Amino acid sequence: MKRSNSLFGRRNRSPGGVLTPDRFPHSPNSTYSSSSSQKPTSGRNPVKLAAKSVAGVFVACFTPPETTSSTNFHDPDTFKPPSVVSNASGAGRERRRSSSSNYGIYSSSNNSTQMRVPGSVKFTLAEIYQATRNFSPSFKIGQGGFGTVYKGRLEDGTIVAVKRAKKSAYDKHLGVEFQSEVQTLAQVEHLNLVKFYGYLEHEDERIVVVEYVPNGTLREHLDYHPIIHRDIKSSNILLTNNLRAKVADFGFARLAADSDSGATHVSTQVKGTAGYLDPEYMRTYQLTEKSDVYSFGVLLVELVTGRRPIEPKSELKERITARWAMKKFAHGDAILILDPKLERTAANSLALEKILELASQCLAPHRQNRPTMKKCAEILWSIRKDYRELSAADIHSLSLHS
Numbered sequence: 001m002k003r004s005n006s007l008f009g010r011r012n013r014s015p016g017g018v019l020t021p022d023r024f025p026h027s028p029n030s031t032y033s034s035s036s037s038q039k040p041t042s043g044r045n046p047v048k049l050a051a052k053s054v055a056g057v058f059v060a061c062f063t064p065p066e067t068t069s070s071t072n073f074h075d076p077d078t079f080k081p082p083s084v085v086s087n088a089s090g091a092g093r094e095r096r097r098s099s100s101s102n103y104g105i106y107s108s109s110n111n112s113t114q115m116r117v118p119g120s121v122k123f124t125l126a127e128i129y130q131a132t133r134n135f136s137p138s139f140k141i142g143q144g145g146f147g148t149v150y151k152g153r154l155e156d157g158t159i160v161a162v163k164r165a166k167k168s169a170y171d172k173h174l175g176v177e178f179q180s181e182v183q184t185l186a187q188v189e190h191l192n193l194v195k196f197y198g199y200l201e202h203e204d205e206r207i208v209v210v211e212y213v214p215n216g217t218l219r220e221h222l223d224y225h226p227i228i229h230r231d232i233k234s235s236n237i238l239l240t241n242n243l244r245a246k247v248a249d250f251g252f253a254r255l256a257a258d259s260d261s262g263a264t265h266v267s268t269q270v271k272g273t274a275g276y277l278d279p280e281y282m283r284t285y286q287l288t289e290k291s292d293v294y295s296f297g298v299l300l301v302e303l304v305t306g307r308r309p310i311e312p313k314s315e316l317k318e319r320i321t322a323r324w325a326m327k328k329f330a331h332g333d334a335i336l337i338l339d340p341k342l343e344r345t346a347a348n349s350l351a352l353e354k355i356l357e358l359a360s361q362c363l364a365p366h367r368q369n370r371p372t373m374k375k376c377a378e379i380l381w382s383i384r385k386d387y388r389e390l391s392a393a394d395i396h397s398l399s400l401h402s
């Protein structure tokens with residue numbers, strides 16, 4: 001790919017992104033992938049979690065209604081046990097509970113959600129058993145004060161959530177209230193309310209059948225943990241045709257420990273790539289988000305110098321690129337390390353100085369002195385803004401002189 005001759009050469013180049021680098025003073029491109037006993041803080045796949053960002057929730061708030069119903073899957077292959085079982089605590093609100101059945105089992109020959117008014121249907125036990133594969137534990141999606149929630153599929157293919165009341169919690173005197181509740185639910189229908197399909201009340205079974213909502217709860221989205229990539233390097237950053245950077249290779253990634261607890265991951269073996277590895281992580285085996293920040297600092301130096309993090313053929317004092325670059329920067333000679341393919345314009349010089357300043361913070365020996373990735377992104381956006389203003393001024397003065 002041909003490099004642009006300016007630091008922010010393309011309009012679409014965005015300094016956002018996330019992630020970082022690690023360094024290791026050994027062979028240049030070797031990846032440290034040996035085993036570690038370190039476990040993710042959760043059994044959930046961090047990459048899948050990444051997709052469930054808080055931003056997604058808010059974007060969804062401003063997104064037009066879906067045109068295809070997410071609850072109708074006629075392809076039998078799409079009905080699978082849920083991959084994540086949520087364990088909502090039962091500490092929530094106290095449900096009104098129902099009692100002995102005045103209604104019994106209503107048997108319908110065509111209990112299709114498309115053929116009936118939502119909420120009007122009394123389901124049979126046979127239908128509920130069929131929909132939930134006999135309340136198979138693999139279809140359990142949640143637990144609350146009311147009871148257990150299962151994912152299910154009705155005969156017509158509609159995917160539903162089946163809420164089964166706890167038998168122990170069932171109060172014989174509250175049958176009327178259960179009825180009154182389901183009748184109220186049957187009367188309301190709104191895009192932002194979980195659709196109520198029907199219920200079952202028979203002997204000691206109380207079941208409510210509602211729309212299955214697939215993307216987890218707001219709480220789960222808010223609890224999203226940051227990811228430590230652990231192998232930030234230029235060869236793990238892919239570029240689209242518009243030069244939008246996409247971070248790839250989450251093979252070493254870990255969910256960050258809960259920052260409130262102050263906990264860190266402790267590795268038995270350091271992973272990452274030579275030239276990018278955080279020296280503090282190498283020394284202490286303690287992994288935090290700031291290890292990625294260190295690697296990101298190496299990446300920034302790589303970006304402005306065009307050099308590899310380790311240049312084995314260079315003379316000793318230039319071999320570790322970040323060290324060499326930081327020394328030049330400290331002596332006021334930043335311009336000498338600018339990638340020779342880049343022009344020495346005023347805008348490029350300014351961006352170079354500012355990027356090296358940010359890199360020096362990212363490369364701080366102690367993690368507490370490094371900025372967060374969020375801060376890095378903010379600084380990069382402001383560098384980009386200044387760069388673009390100065391570039392425009394450069395072009396203007398050039399055209400005045402020509």
Ligand SMILES: Nc1ncnc2c1ncn2[C@@H]1O[C@H](COP(=O)(O)OP(=O)(O)OP(=O)(O)O)[C@@H](O)[C@H]1O
Nearest residue numbers: 086088092142143144145146147149161211212213
């Ligand atoms: N319609 C649904 N679609 C997908 N998942 C659901 C649905 N309803 C509930 N769940 C899952 O099951 C969990 C427990 O559900 P819910 O809170 O409704 O149970 P509950 O017994 O009424 O709880 P409580 O009365 O304690 O609030 C939820 O946190 C969610 O993860």
